[in-house]
Amino acid sequence: MGELYNRLATDIRFVESLKACINCGTCTAICPAAEFYNYDPRVIATTVQSRDDDKIRELMCSDVIWYCGECMSCKTRCPRGNAPGMLIIVLRSLSQDMGYFTESEKGRQQLAVKRAIGDQILLSGYCVRPDSVDPDMHPEQGPVWEWELQHLAPVMEKLGANYNGEGAGALRKVSDADLDELKKIFEVTGGQDRYDKIESFSKLKAEKMGLEFGTDTSSEYFQYVFTANNQKHNHE
């Protein structure tokens, strides 16, 4: 049994999501990601339960663990009560701790996720805010969204929101005191450490690739990982 397997096995979600997999493939049959990507959650369970560190490392360095959408449809259907989607969460966590995520195109996207969602949580207290859904980065949002963004204050007032206001209500401003508590929680529980690791491993990769790293969503490396798609991820 290898070191990587042992580390995976210390995660309570691992304990909850993998009793000996019987390789029936039910998870693969129901998986939306398996239909779109060249992806097979059954193989994830098989690889992990092989306890072969070389194979597990290869998996964590690959695009494969990043294909899952974490819808957890697999959890409902598995006759053993397993959850490959939960195993994926455990693998992704370790991949980021070890820095393996920067070895694959899909893994490198974690820098984009961290800056787009992760930073927003600590900045505003929300995972997403209207002002964070930029039409240039989200053309699919359409012209109604574009109009709404141009007139956010009056539209939100009409819809009964408390946009950037004090007190309760939709889209209220989360107070500085509440944000300070959130930041402290991130510091105490390892959340800030995860953010720092994503940034530092990504910076090393950006240097190797010769791309400007920067600190926000306009940097060369962010734009690269946000948009790069080698078109080799789907079924032939």
Add this chain to the structure above:
Amino acid sequence: MKLEGKRLIWQDYQKEIADDNYFYARSCIRQTFFPGAEAVFVKILKDELGKDIHDEQHHTSCTGIGYHSDVVPFDTTMTVVARQFALMTEAGYENYAASCVTSFGLYTEILDTWHHFPETEARIREFLFKATGREFKKPKNLAHASDIVYKFRHQIAAKAKYKLVDKNTGEPLKVVEHIGCHYSKMFPHKGIGGAEYPYVLSGMIEAWGGEVIDYPERRHCCGFGFRQYVVQANRGFSLSCSKKKFDSMEPYEPDMIITNCPGCPMFLDRWQYALSEMEGKTYGKGNHGIPVFTYEEVAGMIMGYDPWEIGLQVHQVPAEPLLDKIGIPYNISQKFKGKNGEDIGMPESPSYLKFYAE
């Protein structure tokens, strides 16, 4: 559809839903895209049903999207959720009502984790105290907001001005219900009707006069997939999932889609727009789409609330064909106006999808 057998299954998946005194936690996505839906929920509970609902100003995101796109560790998410429970405890409430399905799924998972691993709960209590000085009691009752509307669906029907019925034919409207994956796929016994035959929205549709469509991809994910939408390079995944659902429901000619998850109505609405621009394809007759609503909006519609005050104008797929079919009046000249009728311009018309404005 043979309803009798399904009703027997649904009976196995009933859950206790508190009758009153709710601590309400809002949803990041719902507030961003359809804040009118949350306003309708609070209004119906307070004004129509006379319930006590505490609208907490100090809660934050549960970090759910960050957790499920894997940038936020489990300990961090559990401690943020513990802080929400502390706010509930401090406000004197025991019944937690989550607006968000991702949050609801996470709360369910965390309470289950703490049940099986009490040492984890103890560690999180220490983290929370160290970071904030707060302590908490776990909720006595945990419900998704759609559970609460389901519980009071008949009272809402009794007060409603309209039904989900075609005013010209008297026939029930054909309604697609779409349940957010994390409502019950992880913990089927925590959702009304379970995961295979969730009844939370079907119950509302039937109580409000409509007919539920049973179509092949009924349980398929809308395609959010967290990182699969957040990162532009992955959005083909998200779009393909929604398209699979639209293609599957199209032959049944649905009048509308109702959802209980904050993200799903936005994706099912926006991807119809994107598909129309990409392929010239629309899923309703005459370049109309299939209008997509939250269950709160539908409750507001049948109660006779002004469609533009509950926010139907911020949907990309227009609601007007459905309003016309039911016979709900609206003033098209006010659709894109401000609260006091002020002119704030209007959106551009899409290339294919029908657009209503004056």
